[in-house]
Amino acid sequence: MKNLILATFVTVALSACAQFHKKSENGTAPSQTTTTPTATPVAATKAQAVLKPSINSKVKGIVHFSEDGDAVKIETMVEGLKPGPHGFHIHEVGDCSKADFSSAGGHFNPGHGSHGSLDSKDAKKRHAGDLGNLMADTKGKANAIIIVDGLTVKPGPHSILGKAIIIHNDKDDLKSQPAGNSGPRAACGVIEAL
Ligand code: CU
Ligand code: ZN
Numbered sequence: 126m127k128n129l130i131l132a133t134f135v136t137v138a139l140s141a142c143a144q145f146h147k148k149s150e151n152g153t154a155p156s157q158t159t160t161t162p163t164a165t166p167v168a169a170t171k172a173q174a175v176l177k178p179s180i181n182s183k184v185k186g187i188v189h190f191s192e193d194g195d196a197v198k199i200e201t202m203v204e205g206l207k208p209g210p211h212g213f214h215i216h217e218v219g220d221c222s223k224a225d226f227s228s229a230g231g232h233f234n235p236g237h238g239s240h241g242s243l244d245s246k247d248a249k250k251r252h253a254g255d256l257g258n259l260m261a262d263t264k265g266k267a268n269a270i271i272i273v274d275g276l277t278v279k280p281g282p283h284s285i286l287g288k289a290i291i292i293h294n295d296k297d298d299l300k301s302q303p304a305g306n307s308g309p310r311a312a313c314g315v316i317e318a319l
Pocket of ligand 2: 214232239240241251252254255303304305
């Protein structure tokens with residue numbers, strides 16, 4: 126009895142299948158999609174910065190950047206910080222050659238805003254490079270992921286490629302001009318395409 130039921134089922138299934146095939150044969154054939162080879166190189170969507178410490182700090186680490194929709198995801202793997210919050214910014218010049226990192230210039234500010242908070246919805250009350258504070262744990266480590274609007278890895282006026290990422294000694298108060306009073310620059314890295 127069981128076998129009979131199974132056989133019936135298989136027959137029904139097969140005929141259903143055959144019918145399906147017949148239908149699709151009668152329908153319009155799917156159009157052939159042709160892929161045109163493109164000569165344009167694909168713009169980088171990922172970047173990284175290797176941090177180097179200032180003479181007075183032992184900070185080291187790496188920061189990864191990746192295009193995330195209309196935003197950029199920033200992932201930090203940093204150690205050697207003083208525990209607590211540290212001003213964290215993208216600066217406008219990708220040059221960490223001076224001992225105090227003054228060569229990196231001011232905050233990346235393509236929108237001509239004032240210094241502010243990462244959470245500010247008003248583009249004029251924030252530099253595009255204002256990333257708020259990076260929080261170091263009691264061991265001095267900061268492994269964080271933040272999503273930042275108004276930046277791109279791809280080329281354009283808001284591209285972070287060729288800029289510098291800087292971690293300061295102290296907390297960014299998110300309101301003092303022009304840089305949140307976050308003290309000396311403890312670590313600097315040039316943002317390079319991956
Ligand atoms: Cu800064
Ligand atoms: Zn700023």
